[in-house]
Structures are given as C-alpha cells and as structure tokens.
Amino acid sequence: MTDVKLAANEYIKADSNLLRGTIEEGLQNNITGALYVDDTQLSKFHGFYQQDDRDLRAERQAQKLEPLHSFMLRARVPGGVCTPEQWLDIDKIAGSLTMNQNIRLTTRQTFQYHGILKRNLKPLIQALDTSSLDSIAACGDVNRNVMCNPNPVESELHQEAYQWSIKLSEQLLPRTNAYAEIWLDGEKVTTNETEPMYGKTYLPRKFKIAVAVPPHNDVDVYTNCLGFIAVSDNGKLVGFNVTVGGGMGATHGDKETFPRLADELGFIALEDTIEVAKAVITTQRDWGNRVDRKFARLKYTVQKHGIDAFRAEVAKRSGVDIQPPKDITFTTRGDRFGWVKGTDDKWHLTLYIECGRIKDVPGKEIQTGFREIAKVHKGDFRMTSNQNMIVANVAEADKDQIEALARQYGILGERLTPLRKHSIACVSLPTCALGMAEAERYFPEFTDKVDELLVKHGVGDQPIVMRMTGCPNGCARPYAAEIGLVGKGPGRYNLYLGAAFDGTRISKMVLENGNETEILADLDQRFERFAAQRTSGEYFGDFLVRTNEVKAVITSAGDFHD
C-alpha cells in the first residue's frame, strides 16, 4: 500500500470482512429504520440501496420522526428472463413485503422493489431465494446484472447469446459467503475466506456488461463497461466483437467527467469469452482509479491508458489472441411492440410499460394483468432494456388468450407514438437519494408535450429516442438519447441533443438548466427546421449534426464539453 489517501469506500470495503461489515448488527438495531452508515455502501453489493422518501423529509423532521428510510432492492436476472412461476412470486413479494407494493422494471433488464422496510429485507431476500432468484451483486463495485438482447425472433441465436449472459453473470459473481450468511442463515465461514478474482476491495467502481445481438442495439451495448456483440455465421453464434470503456455517468460542472461510448477491443472466439471478461475485470481492478470515485469507472481507465495499451494488457492476462472486429450493423434500439413470430414458430408479445412501472391504476391494471397472464402463460417473461416486458414463447393456440388478458387489463390497446415507444426514464424522486429533479413522475406528461410539438410540425411519426434522468449519473442512459434530459434542480434540466439513433454517438449539451418552457421552445424551433430540411429517412440526431446545429461528439474526453 502506498500512503496515498484512497476514496473512503476503499477502506470500508477493505475492512468489511468480504462485504459483511456490521450489516447484521444494523438489522437488529430497531430504534432506527436505517443501517449503520458504512454498511449502506456494503449493502449495494447485496443488491440494495438505502433510500428515504424525500417528499416527507421536512415533514417528518417536524414530527420528530427520522426520515422514512426504506430500501430499494434490485434483483439479478441475467438477460431479464424469468418464468411465470417466478413472476407470481415476484408479484406476491411486492404485495406483502414492500410499502409501494408494485414492481419497477429497470433499464438493465431486471426488476426492483421500492419501499422495503429494514425488518422486511431478510424475509424478502429469503422469499426471492425460494423462487431461485437473488440480488447478489445487483449493485456495488462489482459486475452487475448482465444484459442480453431479449431477441426471441432469431430464436437459436438469441438462446446461445442468452446462455453466455448467464455464464458471464455466474462466473463474475463475488465468491464471499456473506450474502448466504446474512440473508439465508447460511453456515458461518470460519476458514480464511478469499475473493479470488476481485480481491478484498473488489472493483474501484460499478461494472456493467451487455450482450448485443445485431441488428438490435436495444441493450445500448456501447454504453457498457464491457460489451459483447454477437457475431454469427449462418445463424450460428461464432464469437463476439468485444467493446470496452463505455459509461454514462458524469458530474454537473466537472468537465473532467464525461459520458463515453465504448472502444472496440476486437473479435474473440466464443470459448475465450470468460477469460477475456476476467482479464478486463482484473485489469480494471489493478489499473482503475481508487482515489477518486468520480474517475473510477473503466471508461476513464481506457481513456487514460489508451485502447491499444488496454488491449495488450487484456491479451497478456487472458492469453487470448484478440483479432480485429468483424463487421456488424445495428439498425434498431427500441423494442418491437406487439406480436412477432420467432423462427421456431413461437409467438412473442412485447408490451409497453410506461417508465417500467408495474402497478395498478384505474383503467390500467398492469400489475393484475401480468399476474393473470402469469397464471396461464406457459412460456417465459423477458424484461427489456427499455423497461418493457415481453410475454415470450407463446404457442399459436394460446395467443388469443394472452392477448385478451393484456387488453382486458389495459396493457395492450393504447395507441403509442413512436416517441413514446423509444422513451425511458429513471426513478429519481422521491426515493433516489441522487435525484435533483423529477423523472418518472414527470416524464409521461413531458412526453405528451414533445409529441404535441412533433405533431404540430408534421413529424409525429418520427421515431426519436428520448430519455430523462433526475441526475447526471445516467441510469436511463440519457447521453445516448437523441433528446436527453438530465436533472439539475427542481423543474430544471440540461438538454442534450445530437446522439445517433442507433446508439453509436453520444449527445452534447445545448441548453443548461432550462425549465420546461425553455426546453420546449428550443425543441420547437429545431423540430420546425427538422421538418423542413430533413433528408429522406434521416434521424433527428443525425439531422442536427449534419446541419451543424450540434457538433458531433467523437472522443468524449476531448469534445463532450467544448
């Protein structure tokens, strides 16, 4: 160890006895609904964040009550696939062990619960375990949920890619027994336990992997730390184009931080997948910045050392011959709503879920609807990276029944604009501690207003990727959206424009700290020009760059802020 002062979390991890900390003592301390402060960093590795209802903070302070602490738990669901039986359990847990009682689909193909009281954490994790689900490493400085294109149409290719996402997820799990001990009453490990790949301080920061199956880039593969783009030969998966160093998070006002798309590492054969993934992770483990968490993501490591040096290190550590990338093309990023038929003749129904929130509201009983579907469904469910849900693998004979249920409960049947179909938002207020402005609660209304402008200019049928987050950390990947809104303060957002529709170019800020009126006025002018001057089939982001309204971001580090 040098005498450099590391980031505070590094000491917490080092002293945690492989992620145990004092979580168990904290659970026993019933004078508060919170955990001990340091443990709130460790809890992420177990899949949950401590939050509080920020709407109630001031009110409860006056009531001499502590903040209404609760926990957000995110499950680990590689590729977002679960069975109908699992869904029924997931739904039941939401109803019995969370205050919100609903389910939130995330931008990383999993679900999360909000409003879990401390005393319900253990019963909830045990209930998930009973259903063969867990939340290990769903958050924290480790590899998180592995995304995989839920592409049920090219059935075989998807199946192979999906199997790799599971393998990656399993292989890259922490090995500590802490999760089993604390939550599942597992035997206490008394021997000297080690964490072979991660080491006792794990990674410097969170780590995200996605597996994409071209031509669909719904997983936003370039925004991930590590990406695997399926390369196929006659419908058979032969290997992956590997990408490294993508990531969304930035800090307002800090020009040293930036969102970045991944660089091409190169093509690898299938059998080298795990070794290369491990080599990338250990290189980041050793090279990553452990002094300042703002610069600790892999993207800064790749930026600092350069892709060539990084590739050489990965090749050396893995012993794998990394070849130049194969040609691949992405054409879509959204989900294919409605029914599609796979090559194996099974049907798949993709359902739009506004902001991924599965709850009942009058006229739209989405939660009940999925419960009823799950009771009869014989295939599986697939959560998409756009916060939507696919009822997958439906036999021809069962198609009508599934569709009737979806319509009965208002999940299907609403006319969706192309903008809405391509829109996602993070949760933000009132639960997320980082949120500076509304996202999920405000986004639907904002989307209506943008749609009105598009219709006004006669471009209402133009698909545009639009995303909103309440803070610059980028959970909804706003910098990779053609219209990105990043919360700055109550009712105030930075407006980012100029990203590519297919996710291969990020956006640039055109308006800082704007309110709704200012943002809509800005978009209004640009839509007017877009309607008049666009070329055939041209996307909005590309148009803005071509006409020099927005300068293209190419390197991020050099040109995102200038």
Place this chain on the structure above:
Amino acid sequence: MSLDQLNSLSSPLSTQQIDSLKQLTASMSAIELSWVSGYLAGISQGGTVNAVNTAPAGKLTVLYGSQTGNAKGVANEVAAKAKELGLNVELSSMGSYKTKQLKTETHLLVVVSTNGEGEPPDDAILLHEFLAGKRAPKLADLKYSVLGLGDSSYEFFCQTAIDFDERLAALGASPIVPRKDCDVDYDDDVNEWTDKALGILEQTLTAAVAVSPSSVEPVISTSQYTKKNPFKATLLANPKITGRGANKDVRHIELSLEDSGITYQPGDALGVWFDNDPALVDELLTHLAIEPQESVSVNEHAITIKAALIEHYELTQLHPGFVTEYAQAINSSVLIELAQSKELLREYIADRQIIDVIREYPVAISSAQLLKALRKLTPRLYSIASAMSEVEDEVHLTVAVVEYDAFGQPHQGGASSYLAHRLIEDSQVRVFVEHNDNFRLPAPEQNVIMIGPGTGIAPFRSFLQQRDNDEAAGENWLFFGNQHFTDDFLYQTELQDFKERGVLNRIDLAFSRDQSDKIYVQHRIVEQGETVYQWLENGASLYICGDGSQMAKDVHQALLTVIQTHGNKTAEQATEYLINLRDTKRYQKDVY
C-alpha cells in the same frame, strides 16, 4: 360583658391577670379604651406576641388519598378553611400517615378519590387495607366525615370513599355529616360538604391559637395560579408528531409559562381548561331549538347560552346524570326506561357523547332544562412531557387527539381537539400545575425503568431531560410501544439522540401492528425478564404511564411473571415483592 362580671371562670384569664386588667382599664376614657382594644386585637391577629397560652381543646385531622392531585387540592382547601375558623388542623397524605396514630384521633375528615375500576389511589392503599384488617383499632371516640371524588361514568363511582366510610363506621366511629360523593365537576359539592362539616366542627372544637406540628405539610400552595385561578399560557407550537400513515393524531404541545412564576417537577401534570367547539354548540342548540343569544346566568354572571356552553359546560363526556335529566326534560319514555337500568345506561353512554343523545332525541327544551342536565366543565390533566431544567419556562404535553366516527358522525374529544385544532399559535390556554408526589424520580444514582407506551411516553421525556441535565449517574431503560414503527414512534429522533449520548441506556420497542401477532410492551418486559429482575434487585425504580384500563394491568402481570420466573418466587411472593416496591416508592404509576 362588663369588667365587674369578668372572672377566671368565664374567661381564659387568671385572677391575677383579671386584676391587672381591671387596674389598667379603670382610669381610661372611652377613646383610650377603644384604642387599646384595637391594639390588643392587632397583637392577637399578628400572632407575634406570646400574649396567650391556651391548650387546644381538640385537633382536626384532614387525610387525603390522591392520584392526580385533585383530592390533595381539595384537602388543602378544607384545611385552609378550618384554619381560618381557628381550628387546630393537621393535614396529611394517607401515604405518609402513621396508621397507629389513628386510635388517638378524635376528629377526622377524609378526602379520597377512586381509580378507574374502583381501586384506591396509590397513596391510600395501605390505610385502606389497614382499616379492613384485623389490626384496625376500635374507633368509638372518633367523629369523621368522608368526601369522595370520582367520575360517575365509571361503574364503581367513588368506591374508595364508600369503603372508607363503611370501614370507619364499622369500627365504631360516628359521622359528623354524611359522606358526599362528588362527580368530576365537584366544586359546588365540595363547598357544601366542607361548610357543613366545618360548621359543626367549629362548635365542637374550641378555638385554638397554636397550629400544627412541624411535620405537617404547608397548607399554602406554592404558585398563585391554581385550578380556579389558572395562568394564561401562550401556545408556542402544537405539531402533529405521528406520520402520515398513522391512525392516531398525536400532538406535541408547547406552552410558554413565561413570567408566571409557575414551577413544576418531572412527574407533575398540567391542568388545561378548554373551550368547546362552537360548531358543536351551534348544532346542539339548533336541535334543542334554543336561541344562541339567549341570556343565562353562570356563576352569577349573565352571558349568552352559547358562550356558557362553550366556556362553562361539559359537552363531550357523557355521564349517566345527563341521560336521566334529559330523559325527564324531553319526557321520552324510551330514554326514561333506559335510564332506569344501570346496566343499559352504562352500555348506552359507553361510546356516545352528549351530542349523540341530542341528535337521537332532538326536542325543544328550555335553556334552564339543558343547563340542569349538564355538568360544569372540568379541566383535563395531562402528564407533563418536559423538564424545566431543559425547557426553562416552557411546558410540553403529549396529547392524543380523540377523533372517531360513530353513529355516522365525526366525534372529537373536548380538550384534545381544542389543543390540536382550535388553538392557533400565540393564542392562550388556561393552565395550572397539579403536583404529583406519587410519580417522582429517585436519587440520581438510582437506575430507572420506564414503561410508557403511546402517550405514556410523556413523563419519561421529562424524566430523560431531567436525568440528562442532572448528569445523573443512574441508568435509564425505556419500554415504548405503539401501532407502527414508521408512523407512531413518538419522539423517535429525540430518543435516538438520548440513546446516542448514553442518557438512554436501553430501549425496547413493541410495535403492535408491524407483524401478524400483536406485540405489546408487556411481551418485551417478559422477553427481557432476566435483566429487568436484575435491575430491580439492584435497586432500580419502576414507572408505568399510560392506559390504566388494560396496559397497566398487563404490565403488572408481566412484572409478576418476571419476578416469579427470575426471582424463583411463588405468585404470592411476587405480589409481595411488588407491594414492597410500591411501598418504598420504587413502583409508581401514572395511569389514566
């Protein structure tokens, strides 16, 4: 009387004194005599000169048994009046009265209240038992009278007073005047009984100048503000301290006592006078077809009936007397019949307020008939939730707002809704302190176990503030419970702070509705039984505050279980153990 008639038989003076007086006055003019008579009167009233030395012909003892302080206050007044009449008075709490002294008494007045289910107040328990026991002496020479304080809405109304009356009579004592059982608006009844009893005693007991041995308590109240002369305290704040999801609205009331000179100690209660809800009064008058502006006489002042009902009459708590009177006033055979069955009547009044009866039987009656049926408003007593060492000239209360729906209508408690809803910041509340010597902290080095679920937490907030400011060496352990952790954890952040700073050493919590089985403080006491017993063995004092109808009994039972189990005792020994704690002031209750 002329000097010629003056002799040692008809005056308290000796023959020698009479001679001296005759010599002195013989030569005086009428003016000089008049002046001297004034001089002598001045000397005798100032009491500064040992002018006379007479032996008292008899002594009056006033004993009181008081839980909340009302009986003590009344006994104080009785003793003060007796003293004014020149009687030799000894005033004492039953708790500190030596039972063997009883056989030497000749004249005794007893003022005693009754707890909820007919039990005596804590300080009366020993004497109450003694009088019924084998060691009770014959009291043939004793003349006595009993004044009972109670609440006629309870089944065992003034039961303790009845017990004292019957037991004294059984021991041969004879009554001076018959026992008087007073309801919650007791002022008029108290005055009537006092005047009658003292009128007779004044004739029986010869006037005596010397008053009271040193052991007797001072009769004078420490503050000029009393129940009858309350202080107008300014409301500083009345925030709700339960969360959004709470079923109960509990308020933290902060009042300013600035410039009042009022002092209080942890354990004391605050009496609060309140106004009734004007909307309720309007509705009531409408049902009875009484004009709100009609003038009535209250305490010999003419005011409108509306003002009288808002300020002077009890309109929320329903008592049996109202039903009986109202039934007569409206001549309702149904209600008259109902009022004749004690049991049916109890059932009827259980969850009704006065307005419910009137809504059910809206009949035009006169204002006089209405006022005859109603009781006078009485102040509500709240355990004080602050310590002066912490809040200086403020006083804090923890008030559960009584609000419920019944018979298709919302209902509110009189005082709590006044404090929570009808008072705005900076408005004034009439208050007075009721001292409660039956709920006092032990010496600083002693440990304390506090059991206070719900608003029972109030005096323990005061205790903790006091122990904190005293830097008391003794440890503090709190048992608290309520419905839900997230919404009903009263004073959570303050308790966290006390815990953090080591003032609160242990806290055990029971949130009854956070799981399928209801868990209450008594369950936690049993769970922690071993340590509880250890603390008691090491001299800890035990306090219970809160609901007396159920909680205090369940906790008492839990304590017996703990003592039996961990002290290896029989049920009788455990009971004995708690009685001993109570008698040594280490087991004190403030229950309601």
